[in-house]
Amino acid sequence: xxxxxxxxxxxxxxxxxxxxxxIRQKQSDKTISLFWDLRLVLYAGVLLLTGxxxxxxxxxxxxxxxxxxxxxxxxxxxxxxxxxxxxxxxFSWNEVKxxxxxxxxxxxxGSILMVTLIGYIQYQYRIFGTEWKLATFIPMLIxxxxxxxxxxxxxLSMAIVNLAAWLGITINEKVFTHTNQLNDKETLITAALxxxxxxxxxxxxRISKRKAHFQTLYHQFGTHLYFIxxxxxxxxxxxxxxxxxxxxxxxxxxxxxxxxxxHSYYYMVITMIYTYGCISFIVVDRIDKLSxxxxxxxxxxVFAYFTFSSIALIFLLxxxxxxxxxxxxxx
Amino acid sequence: MLAYNKDxxxxxxxxxxxxxxADLGLISxxxxxxxxxxxxxxxxxxxxxxxIGLGIATMIxxxxxxxxxxxxxxxxxxxxxxxxxxxTAVFVVLEFMIRNKSHFRSxxxxxxxxxxxxxxxxxxxxxxxxxxDPYLVITxxxxxxxxxxxxxxxxxxxxxxxxxxxxxxxxxLLKKINLDLYFYLPQVMLVIAIACWFVxxxxxxxxxxxxxxxxxxxxxxxxxxxxGLVSNYYVISEAWYDSFPGKEFTPFWKYFFIATTVLVPxxxxxxxxxxxxxxRIRVGSFMVVAAVMTxxxxxxxxxxxxxxxxxxxxxxxxxxxxxxxxxxxxNGISFTEKxxxxxxxxxxxxxxGAGVGMITPDHSGSRFGGGSFGGAGSGGSY
Numbered sequence: 001x002x003x004x005x006x007x008x009x010x011x012x013x014x015x016x017x018x019x020x021x022x023i024r025q026k027q028s029d030k031t032i033s034l035f036w037d038l039r040l041v042l043y044a045g046v047l048l049l050t051g052x053x054x055x056x057x058x059x060x061x062x063x064x065x066x067x068x069x070x071x072x073x074x075x076x077x078x079x080x081x082x083x084x085x086x087x088x089x090x091f092s093w094n095e096v097k098x099x100x101x102x103x104x105x106x107x108x109x110g111s112i113l114m115v116t117l118i119g120y121i122q123y124q125y126r127i128f129g130t131e132w133k134l135a136t137f138i139p140m141l142i143x144x145x146x147x148x149x150x151x152x153x154x155x156l157s158m159a160i161v162n163l164a165a166w167l168g169i170t171i172n173e174k175v176f177t178h179t180n181q182l183n184d185k186e187t188l189i190t191a192a193l194x195x196x197x198x199x200x201x202x203x204x205x206r207i208s209k210r211k212a213h214f215q216t217l218y219h220q221f222g223t224h225l226y227f228i229x230x231x232x233x234x235x236x237x238x239x240x241x242x243x244x245x246x247x248x249x250x251x252x253x254x255x256x257x258x259x260x261x262x263h264s265y266y267y268m269v270i271t272m273i274y275t276y277g278c279i280s281f282i283v284v285d286r287i288d289k290l291s292x293x294x295x296x297x298x299x300x301x302v303f304a305y306f307t308f309s310s311i312a313l314i315f316l317l318x319x320x321x322x323x324x325x326x327x328x329x330x331x
Numbered sequence: 332m333l334a335y336n337k338d339x340x341x342x343x344x345x346x347x348x349x350x351x352x353a354d355l356g357l358i359s360x361x362x363x364x365x366x367x368x369x370x371x372x373x374x375x376x377x378x379x380x381x382x383i384g385l386g387i388a389t390m391i392x393x394x395x396x397x398x399x400x401x402x403x404x405x406x407x408x409x410x411x412x413x414x415x416x417x418x419t420a421v422f423v424v425l426e427f428m429i430r431n432k433s434h435f436r437s438x439x440x441x442x443x444x445x446x447x448x449x450x451x452x453x454x455x456x457x458x459x460x461x462x463x464d465p466y467l468v469i470t471x472x473x474x475x476x477x478x479x480x481x482x483x484x485x486x487x488x489x490x491x492x493x494x495x496x497x498x499x500x501x502x503x504l505l506k507k508i509n510l511d512l513y514f515y516l517p518q519v520m521l522v523i524a525i526a527c528w529f530v531x532x533x534x535x536x537x538x539x540x541x542x543x544x545x546x547x548x549x550x551x552x553x554x555x556x557x558x559g560l561v562s563n564y565y566v567i568s569e570a571w572y573d574s575f576p577g578k579e580f581t582p583f584w585k586y587f588f589i590a591t592t593v594l595v596p597x598x599x600x601x602x603x604x605x606x607x608x609x610x611r612i613r614v615g616s617f618m619v620v621a622a623v624m625t626x627x628x629x630x631x632x633x634x635x636x637x638x639x640x641x642x643x644x645x646x647x648x649x650x651x652x653x654x655x656x657x658x659x660x661x662n663g664i665s666f667t668e669k670x671x672x673x674x675x676x677x678x679x680x681x682x683x684g685a686g687v688g689m690i691t692p693d694h695s696g697s698r699f700g701g702g703s704f705g706g707a708g709s710g711g712s713y
Contacts, residue, residue, distance in 0.1 A: 005345050006352070014366050019358045026357055031663045032607045037616075038650055038666045045646030052639025059636065101666070102651055265377075269384035276388075300402050306395035313388040314439065321381050 035101075042105040050112050066124050073117045080110025088150055095213045096151040104152065111146055111155055115139040115162075136166040153217055160198065160221050167194055188233045192247060195226025199254075223267075226251050227274040234281050248278045263327055268320055276313055280306070333542060334429050334483050339373035340542050343435065346370055374435035385438030393421060393446045414454030421447030444484055452476065467507060470500035485542050487549035494527060494553055514578060517561040517571055521591070524558040552610055555599055559618040562591035565625040596622045607663050 010020040057069050084107040087099045098104050121127050122135035143159035146152065167190050202218035205211055230248040234241045252275040259267035287301050333340075346367065353363040377385070397417055400406070406413040425443035428434040452473055459468045477493035480486065498520050506513040528551055534540055535547035560566050567588050572578060580588075600615030602608075627638060654666060 005348060009349075009366060014369065015358060015362055019362060022357045023352060026352075026355065030607060031665050032609055033665050033667060034609070034612070035666055037609075037613065038653070041646055042650050045643045045650065047643070048639040049643030049647065052636045052641075052643055055636035056640065059634075100654065102654055105647070105650075266380045269380045273384055273387060296402075300399065303395045303399040303402060306391055307399055310388045310391035310395070314385055314392065317381060317384050317388065318375075321377050 039101055039104075042101060046105055046109045046112070050109065050116070054116065070117065070121065073113050073120070077110045077113040077117060080106050080113065084110065084150055091149060091151075093210045095211070098151070104154065107146070107150055107152055108154055111143060111158065114142065115158075118142075133166060136162060140166055147214075148211055151211070153214065156214055156217055157221075160218070164191075164194060164225075185233075185236060188229050188236060191225055191229035192233065195222045195224075195229060196251075198222030198225065223255065223270065227270075231274070231277055231281075234278065238285070245278065245282065249275070252278070263324055265321070265324060268324065269317065272313065272317060272320070276309070280309065283309075332482055333485060334426065335435055335485070335542070336373070337542065339433070340435075342370065342373045343376065344541075346372055374433045375437050376435045377437060382436065382438035382441070386442045387438075389439045389442035390446065393442065397450070409457050411454040411457035414450050414457060418447050418449075418451030418454060421450060440484075441486070444480065444486060445488070448476065448480055448489070464503070464507060467500065467503040470496050470503055474500055481543075481546055485546060487546045490546040490550050491553050494550060494557075498523060498557070514575060517567050520561045521558055524554040524561065527554040528558070548610070552614060555611065555614045555618075558595055559599070559614065559621065562588065562595040563618075563621055563625055564588045564592040565621075565628055592622050592625055604664065 006015060006020060006023045009015045015023075057064065061069070084103060087103045089096050089099055118139050119135060122132070128134035128138075140159055140162035143155055143162055147155035147159050168187060198218045199222035202215040202222060205215040205218060227248070230244055230251060233244045234248070237244055252271055255267050255271040255274075258264065259271055283305050284302055287298050287305070290298065293301075349358070349363060349366050349370075352358050353360070358366075400417065401408055401413070404413070421443055425440055425447060428437075428440055428443065434440040452469075455472050455476075456465075456469055459465045459472075462468060473496045474493055477489050477496060480489040481493060501519055501523065502513065502516050505516055505519065531547040531550040531554065535544050535551070540547070568580070572580060596615055596618030599611055599618055603611030603615050623642075627633065633641075657664075657666065
């Protein structure tokens with residue numbers, strides 16, 4: 001940062017003595033922070049360690065013995081939890097600052113091991129009998145509890161993924177790359193309902209002031225799950241997709257209102273993009289079903305639609321951006 | 332030369348500095364608001380998410396309009412005349428958006444540049460594909476055009492494209508001169524990458540080139556990555572030498588690449604720490620990981636899972652040691668958070684959810700889980 005511009009602002013009376021002092025200090029401080037790099041290395045460390053352990057156990061299951069494996073995992077997991085219990089700041093329903101980066105990742109390691117352990121015991125000893133869903137439900141409950149107790153958003157994220165798994169939906173990177181498991185009608189309905197429920201959780205977190213800062217994470221998962229499942233449902237339920245259009249548009253209206261209320265550019269943009277996807281689906285489907293015109297003309301109509309509608313979308317985004325900036329007092 | 336007004340760019344830089352200072356909590360919200368009102372943005376340069384939205388919409392508009400023209404006119408997609416014409420028209424719109432609508436990194440100007448450039452280059456390909464050395468001519472053209480686009484629009488991707496395509500051009504040139512020379516392409520690429528890094532490092536400090544500083548910074552990172560790749564023994568041995576049946580490493584080059592596999596990452600990382608260059612430290616760290624993997628591939632027979640456990644534990648211990656014993660004031664590197672980064676925490680949490688996922692026994696009871704989960708190393712079939 002060039003100091004001269006700030007000095008000029010100070011001379012103009014736009015910066016206080018305290019602010020310019022902070023800026024001067026910052027200018028003289030040449031320290032660089034590798035905070036996020038360290039977190040990334042810790043994450044890689046946890047993934048490598050748990051990944052390596054998992055494969056090692058799998059390959060040597062006959063030599064090591066089940067009890068030894070269970071014992072080792074249980075002891076390590078308990079050690080991680082006791083470390084976290086010793087270091088944690090007192091529980092509060094408000095946001096609790098993490099005592100440190102090591103705390104976050106030791107807790108994550110302990111939780112991964114705990115969830116693995118339960119899955120392993122169920123596979124080996126059938127502690128829940130044939131109730132396989134319980135083996136997902138119990139870790140999910142523990143993950144939710146630990147996420148709230150230790151105020152850990154990473155664990156909350158794992159808990160939400162487990163909740164989806166318990167309901168029969170797999171949420172991982174494959175959902176975003178292709179429609180992994182989201183291709184049968186029941187799963188789609190469940191996914192859309194779960195999306196709506198997560199949005200509701202987010203709202204409840206905010207109004208009840210119980211870990212209100214978790215609301216963003218619930219909402220993120222909820223929004224994308226809701227829109228992605230509704231969008232895929234348009235294809236899967238075709239030609240009887242009209243109820244899904246209503247579901248989709250209800251989501252769009254809600255998210256648009258939220259974006260205006262919170263002055264959120266993020267929700268504004270994703271609402272417009274997702275809604276554009278829905279409208280485009282209907283238009284293309286209607287053009288395709290026109291029986292009176294030649295297919296060559298249909299192609300032209302589709303391309304013309306996309307050209308003009310995307311230009312309209314550009315104008316809409318620019319206009320909305322202007323309105324948001326005006327509300328924020330920047331114009 | 333630069334399409335954007337330089338005074339306006341300076342004004343935008345000042346605003347960006349104020350916004351950065353506000354993000355770091357150095358100035359109050361009231362002060363920030365009053366400064367930003369006093370110095371309004373000279374460009375339409377929205378935040379990243381709006382830029383992405385506008386970019387997507389622009390991409391759809393430009394490509395579907397081109398398809399519509401092809402359908403109506405009956406031209407072939409591979410016809411260079413229509414490609415040149417359309418590409419030029421896209422550049423005219425781009426210039427209009429910059430001059431009359433003051434767009435700067437709005438998503439619209441970015442995509443107009445990439446699509447206009449791509450269409451003209453496709454036309455170039457159609458025009459020269461039947462000549463005796465089409466790829467030599469085309470790569471030379473793309474390099475020159477990308478340099479021109481970088482100078483005109485100060486775009487970092489164009490700068491990066493120019494460097495990469497120049498390397499490809501060098502390969503075709505060596506091949507044309509002498510096939511034996513072509514064999515030494517990795518060494519030539521290493522020299523080009525190092526030279527590019529030094530030139531970019533020199534130019535990035537020039538005040539009169541300040542509007543291109545992000546392009547030079549990008550070139551520095553890219554040239555380091557290329558240097559890391561072409562100096563790695565595994566890459567050279569498996570991806571390059573293997574494509575020449577009958578050719579083998581001479582002892583000199585074998586030891587040369589073993590040495591560079593170690594030295595290039597170490598030099599990158601050590602100089603990064605010494606000069607407190609975060610980007611260099613990051614690139615250097617990845618190079619070190621690649622070097623370690625290379626040596627394990629050739630010189631050890633330890634199973635992968637054991638290596639994962641060893642390195643995972645090692646990483647955790649190193650981090651713990653650094654946090655416990657490292658004193659920031661001693662060497663100018665700290666591990667504390669420097670700014671409010673709630674959004675980054677959110678991304679990290681979602682990555683944990685997606686990366687670690689759920690560890691769930693499947694309903695069939697076969698094997699250990701329902702597939703596609705991470706954690707405990709279990710992948711698809713576990």
